[in-house]
Amino acid sequence: MSYYPARAVVDHAAIRANVERLRAVAGAAEVMAVVKADAYGHGIVPVSRTALAAGATWLGVAQLGEALELRAAGVHAPLLTWIYGPGAPFAEALAADLDLSASAPWALDELAAAARLTGRAARVHLKSDTGMARGGARPAQWAELVDHAARLAAEGTVDVVGVWSHLARGDEPAEPTTSAQLAAFRDAVATAERAGLRPTVRHLAASSGTLFHPDTRLDLVRPGLALYGLSPAPDVADAVALGLRAAMRLEAEVIHVKDVPAGTPVGYGHTYTTPSAGRLALVPLGYGDGIPRHAGNAGPVRVGRHRGRVTGRVSMDQVVVDLGPDGADVSVGDLAVLLGDARDGDPTAQDWADAAGTISYEIVTRLGSRIPRTHVSQEDPS
Ligand SMILES: Cc1ncc(COP(=O)(O)O)c(C=O)c1O
Structure with missing residues (x-):
């Protein structure tokens, strides 16, 4: 029985318009539509399809289960996932052609083990903590993570396709933290390259970076909130001023x-x-x-x-x-x-x-x- 005297009406024309707006802002950078938490409550599978049709080329989710749900629904775009602990179903993730974030050597080891099992190299985005102290390897542990990844890349179990990080204060355009994080990120990429890695997808910006910090757009941007027509920094600019439509x-x-x-x-x-x-x-x-x-x-x-x-x-x-x-x-x-x-x-x-x-x-x-x-x-x- 599906009767309910209330409903959330999700307008895909608005999602398309928002993706197009973000693509225009992002310039040469690709757009990863962040569709975690059921596409911020809007419906992960239909929103993902619409975002891809509107020109997003990647999808991003926090949980492995969310990524597997998308694959089970027949969504085949490049798909990054980043929240997991030891013993996660990595073989299933690789078989589903997921990209995974790695912040520590244990994660790389488990991914490499899954690669040996499945015969598919793990596509990895190494995560650098450039100043948020949440996920990612701190600068002092970065070289070790990169060297570990390079060893596994040499044996063919890990393919480092990306290096990434996340901004702590992207919603405060005048705040210097973002520039410091960008500089730390560039150092992290340089270290990876010195170790022989060639990550092609370098990414740092979520909605606020995309909208307010042009220099953080790099190869790819990861907007979530803005896709749904909401402002990540309402004190700076509301959704209407940003050209976004509530979905x-x-x-x-x-x-x-x-x-x-x-x-x-x-x-x-x-x-x-x-x-x-x-x-x-x-x-x-x-x-x-x-x-x-x-x-x-x-x-x-x-x-x-x-x-x-x-x-x-x-x-x-x-x-x-x-x-x-x-x-x-x-x-x-x-x-x-x-x-x-x-x-x-x-x-x-x-x-x-x-x-x-x-x-x-x-x-x-x-x-x-x-x-x-x-x-x-x-x-x-x-
Ligand atoms: C790592 C990461 N990237 C991108 C996003 C998307 O952020 P926003 O919704 O602010 O665009 C999030 C969301 O929290 C995130 O955790």
Whole structure:
């Protein structure tokens, strides 16, 4: 039974337009569409197909399982994956023609062992920690990692196709960390080349690097958030200013309305009391759907022509929106929009992030899997 009184409508025309925009910005660099976390909540398989059709030439995911899901769905583009621990199913990964990141010699050893087993060299992107202290080998361990990779490359079990890193402060264009990371990255590449490696794909920039730091674009860029029409640095430039279109509209039917007098307390804990007589609309999305509870009395909702907000606390499955005396034209069955594109007058994931004290990444990736995704404007819905 697939009935649900709410849905996330994913607009593939917007994803295409965003990929095209990013390709134009990236210039000669190739675009890797980052589709981890179910394409930031938008649907990994359909979004990957659309991104590739629009000119992305690579896909990137965090988890091996996400990469294998794409292969099982028949998506065959170059595909990088980077989160795994010892004992991961590397043979399966190589058989699926995945590229894997490696930050330490143990990872190279396990990949080489899988290569011996499968008879296929492991395609590896060596990860350098250029200043984020997350994944990657620190500069002091880099030469050892590179030498290890060169030995395995010589025996034919490892093929170093890439060197990569990640920016810590790419969303702060005036901040000098990015230049320092770029310089460290260039050193790392030079060390790899001195060891005889010839990585052809050098990559550093996610959405913010792509958009704000032209010198970090290198051979390939790895945008995630911007593909979905959201700004990685809303204080610098919002999505509209960046020429991006929100790819998701989260909407629900109003399932109940009631007219209440002024002074009516609303919801758990009575954290809101109606300031005037008016209409309340009940919207069937709650924190069980990923609507942040922190956005109680704040999260923006458009109901018809009314721009309201969640009034009272967010419940597990529903929220109440006080439309006030002006809301008399709203009835059961009308659409409430929680997320959409600012150009349509809809609240955005960034508005919700501001309301909840978080970032738009968290708003879209946390939307529950129980909300049905409806895909529109797909060129190839297969
Ligand atoms: C290594 C790496 N590259 C690229 C991305 C995409 O980042 P963004 O969504 O900011 O474009 C991420 C996402 O967190 C990431 O972890």
